[in-house]
Amino acid sequence: VVLPGRTQQNISFDSLFQTSTISALAAGVYDGETTFKELKNYGNFGLGTVNALDGEMIGLDGKFYQVKSDGIAYSIPDSTKTSFAVVTFFKSEKRIHLEGTMNYQQMQQSLDRQLPTKNSPYAIRIQGTFPYLKVRSVPKQTPPYRPLVDAVKDQSIFELKNVKGVLVGFRTPNYMQGINVNGYHLHFLTENRKIGGHLLDGKFQNDQVEIDTKSDVQIALPKTTQFEQADLGDGKAAEVNKIER
Amino acid sequence: VVLPGRTQQNISFDSLFQTSTISALAAGVYDGETTFKELKNYGNFGLGTVNALDGEMIGLDGKFYQVKSDGIAYSIPDSTKTSFAVVTFFKSEKRIHLEGTMNYQQMQQSLDRQLPTKNSPYAIRIQGTFPYLKVRSVPKQTPPYRPLVDAVKDQSIFELKNVKGVLVGFRTPNYMQGINVNGYHLHFLTENRKIGGHLLDGKFQNDQVEIDTKSDVQIALPKTTQFEQADLGDGKAAEVNKIER
Ligand SMILES: [Zn+2]
Numbered sequence: 001v002v003l004p005g006r007t008q009q010n011i012s013f014d015s016l017f018q019t020s021t022i023s024a025l026a027a028g029v030y031d032g033e034t035t036f037k038e039l040k041n042y043g044n045f046g047l048g049t050v051n052a053l054d055g056e057m058i059g060l061d062g063k064f065y066q067v068k069s070d071g072i073a074y075s076i077p078d079s080t081k082t083s084f085a086v087v088t089f090f091k092s093e094k095r096i097h098l099e100g101t102m103n104y105q106q107m108q109q110s111l112d113r114q115l116p117t118k119n120s121p122y123a124i125r126i127q128g129t130f131p132y133l134k135v136r137s138v139p140k141q142t143p144p145y146r147p148l149v150d151a152v153k154d155q156s157i158f159e160l161k162n163v164k165g166v167l168v169g170f171r172t173p174n175y176m177q178g179i180n181v182n183g184y185h186l187h188f189l190t191e192n193r194k195i196g197g198h199l200l201d202g203k204f205q206n207d208q209v210e211i212d213t214k215s216d217v218q219i220a221l222p223k224t225t226q227f228e229q230a231d232l233g234d235g236k237a238a239e240v241n242k243i244e245r
Numbered sequence: 246v247v248l249p250g251r252t253q254q255n256i257s258f259d260s261l262f263q264t265s266t267i268s269a270l271a272a273g274v275y276d277g278e279t280t281f282k283e284l285k286n287y288g289n290f291g292l293g294t295v296n297a298l299d300g301e302m303i304g305l306d307g308k309f310y311q312v313k314s315d316g317i318a319y320s321i322p323d324s325t326k327t328s329f330a331v332v333t334f335f336k337s338e339k340r341i342h343l344e345g346t347m348n349y350q351q352m353q354q355s356l357d358r359q360l361p362t363k364n365s366p367y368a369i370r371i372q373g374t375f376p377y378l379k380v381r382s383v384p385k386q387t388p389p390y391r392p393l394v395d396a397v398k399d400q401s402i403f404e405l406k407n408v409k410g411v412l413v414g415f416r417t418p419n420y421m422q423g424i425n426v427n428g429y430h431l432h433f434l435t436e437n438r439k440i441g442g443h444l445l446d447g448k449f450q451n452d453q454v455e456i457d458t459k460s461d462v463q464i465a466l467p468k469t470t471q472f473e474q475a476d477l478g479d480g481k482a483a484e485v486n487k488i489e490r
């Protein structure tokens with residue numbers, strides 16, 4: 001699919017770009033047409049998945065990785081297509097220091113208190129050593145695709161101790177909840193880029209959180225029968241919040 | 246505000262562009278920074294309002310009009326700014342013929358049955374003679390701005406009989422409900438471009454409805470304190486649906 005006329009140089013750093021919506025993914029729309037080659041026009045940083053929901057995708061410093069259900073991170077070829085991806089050109093604007101030790105829930109609350117506003121989306125990057133991270137990856141699906149809430153039942157969970165690496169992701173405001181994961185959504189990648197996954201929980205100690213406020217959101221909807229015929233329900237991604245937590 | 250690098254020629258016809266969100270407007274964020282000069286880069290067709298919620302805005306064939314609370318349509322200067330606008334370059338893709346006579350509710354249901362999908366946004370244009378149209382316009386607000394649900398209590402209502410003109414607007418999917426008016430949102434302008442307003446109800450007879458499917462949605466969020474400090478609640482635009490109906 002040719003994306004609307006965006007070439008590298010006219011992308012604004014304030015722009016968050018996503019292909020498809022979280023409500024479509026939740027409904028089992030696991031095949032998109034956007035290649036990672038095209039996606040790179042829109043960002044060097046982000047997360048999501050690839051076609052057939054084959055694991056968790058992480059974008060970092062312009063490279064894109066796919067953590068498969070074995071927990072191993074593989075480099076994603078340019079020709080690979082994505083069913084759901086959220087990307088941006090990351091430019092750290094503000095550094096928030098999280099004092100003391102906290103779990104993921106507490107970290108989110110502490111960050112929420114220190115963000116300039118909760119009405120704008122943020123790209124978030126946390127580099128450091130983490131005493132404990134609980135991450136997951138989902139197994140590749142085969143058609144006819146079952147909804148995300150079922151696919152996630154077969155997730156593999158990995159508990160990482162004293163691990164060095166980077167958390168990559170976003171915080172999106174409530175009013176975007178049918179479109180993107182409501183609130184915080186972070187993926188992890190080890191420093192050697194070998195292991196990672198979707199963050200479920202963790203223990204955080206005196207972390208430096210880099211944030212990048214976004215003021216322009218672009219959604220490229222799939223032009224496929226799979227998307228057009230999906231039952232997106234009332235669009236409120238209530239059940240998605242269960243899946244992504 | 247400089248909008249992300251969009252120049253006229255690289256706009257795709259599939260793109261729906263909006264400034265701010267319906268949930269921000271509902272919360273009383275009635276001042277934006279985007280001028281109509283900039284807005285024209287993103288579309289020649291659309292609806293919304295202007296700063297201070299001064300009436301209902303209609304965009305048609307590249308010209309933008311403001312129907313003030315007196316029901317009269319005034320041409321909008323390029324320098325005027327908008328607090329909420331939804332625009333696109335309209336290109337009729339499909340013509341749906343609505344058989345017989347129906348009110349607005351029935352027209353929406355009949356259209357819904359004939360749309361290719363309800364998962365993509367549509368731009369909608371209906372040119373014709375309408376036996377009866379009930380339209381409204383909202384009065385200009387002064388700070389401190391009260392929420393839309395209160396401002397709309399002072400709306401002026403106009404009942405037009407056997408009137409010739411154009412209905413201009415959109416149908417947006419449920420999953421966009423915190424961002425744009427859920428479902429159908431149409432504004433009216435008479436053929437002589439003198440009178441118009443936000444459509445509340447009407448009597449429709451054998452109308453030809455032109456639709457234009459959009460597959461790319463872009464939202465330019467305001468970079469203002471008014472927006473950043475607004476209480477957008479849980480973002481579900483429930484009360485908005487009451488206001489816009
Ligand atoms: Zn994830």
Ligand SMILES: [Zn+2]
Pocket residue numbers: 292293301430431432443444
């Ligand atoms: Zn309106």
